Amino acid sequence: MRYLSVLGPAGTFTDMAADLYLQRTQKQLSKLYFSSITKSLLAVNNETISVAPVENLIDGFIGPTLDFLELHKAVVIDELIIPVNHCLASKHVALSKIKKVYVQFSTHQQCKNFLEDLAVLLIINTESNIISAEKASADPDSAAIIPIHAAETFGLKVLKESIQDFPNNKTRFIVVANKAVPELQPAVFYKTSLLIGVQDKPGSLRDILSAFADRKINMTSIMSRPTKGKLGQYHFFIDIEGHQLHESVQQALNSIKKHNSVKLLGSYPEALQ
């Protein structure tokens, strides 16, 4: 493995997650930056793995990542959790003098209350937090809503910290490879990610959850996604505690596979929150 593909440019939350991953695993990989989550995931091959956001505490799942896991051969080999801390920052002006605020679309969603209270006339949506920081650096009378680490990178003065609507916001990232040999080490807590296409029949989802509950397997996450064919038809991204090599997990999956499609996305050590 030589490369780690990441949503760029340098300084994004994904880039922070990538740095944490490299530091924790002591892997020597060169980072490759891409302009979208989908592009960074499509770069995965025999020499490249990718870090991508999968779920935010406030916004919920990240669509492009789930779509990629559904449509491509991919194995989740690790996960990371990063706190989200946004600030209002400016190079030029004091809080009371701001006339314009640059903010990325998702960041805007996460800081809605603050922005409404701020009552600035002009809010300009950008494509990335880094672009917001760049624009605010170059534009007098303006400020940007950006992650606090980006304010440092761009030399902007932090006018107000932790301005996201929910102070303890976090994002969960996954590390994706194109293949992996499942590895089971003792004294490690594992999680297993699954994509389950539920049979269109009353009670199907109940039966799937029973296959886990009956075997005392905890579900740590369930995200419903439309199948894109018909409103009201869903498949489910489900994370459970346990490893695909554990006997109880294998039994549950065999029972579910009798009536539903199961895509095994990978087993990996559980991240601490």
Place this chain on the structure above:
Amino acid sequence: MRYLSVLGPAGTFTDMAADLYLQRTQKQLSKLYFSSITKSLLAVNNETISVAPVENLIDGFIGPTLDFLELHKAVVIDELIIPVNHCLASKHVALSKIKKVYVQFSTHQQCKNFLEDLAVLLIINTESNIISAEKASADPDSAAIIPIHAAETFGLKVLKESIQDFPNNKTRFIVVANKAVPELQPAVFYKTSLLIGVQDKPGSLRDILSAFADRKINMTSIMSRPTKGKLGQYHFFIDIEGHQLHESVQQALNSIKKHNSVKLLGSYPEALQ
């Protein structure tokens, strides 16, 4: 009832849904336009009801609407389904001469493949489809990706139709009031919307689904949303077939309420797809 609050400006998909609702119900209500979904829903009072998008076939649920239903006293009194058909439109140039494309963030997500194939240098994200149409009207060498009905409204020439990644995309809208007396008419198919806060215990969601499945109550929609407190904790927006005044529905809800919180969001006639 005197007013119908809507995400504006005139010409949005929500505005189309509002017109369909007024036409179908023969109600005489004045439309009030708001700059965000949340603001239009907050306008609901004794004199005002609101139409808001709740779920898109491709993107999944619409966060601000679900958040509103969770946090405020609100009753869902009707639903509507509107097809989504985006086009590339321009006032000035032929397809081969376009240098710039204006596109709203969600529209961008829905037309990703087309935009990547188009390979235009400059893609400018806007806050609404109507702003995209206005900008493209005023800017030479540019085009906009907008709903086909907006191209007509703004006198833009449609260069390419149905450019969304999934051709049969649809959005489901709900009509929200601040109160309603549940009404049960014969020969009408009803749906009931619920918000269920699931007890944090293995098997809880399974037991909830069993309460419906055991009584042959079909679930037409399930959307998990983070509770914003802890990653991996969810509540569920669940739609079932049947009316809250039906005995089987009442039995199921009573059984679920023993261990979980239930917010009854309303019963209303099921929309045709």
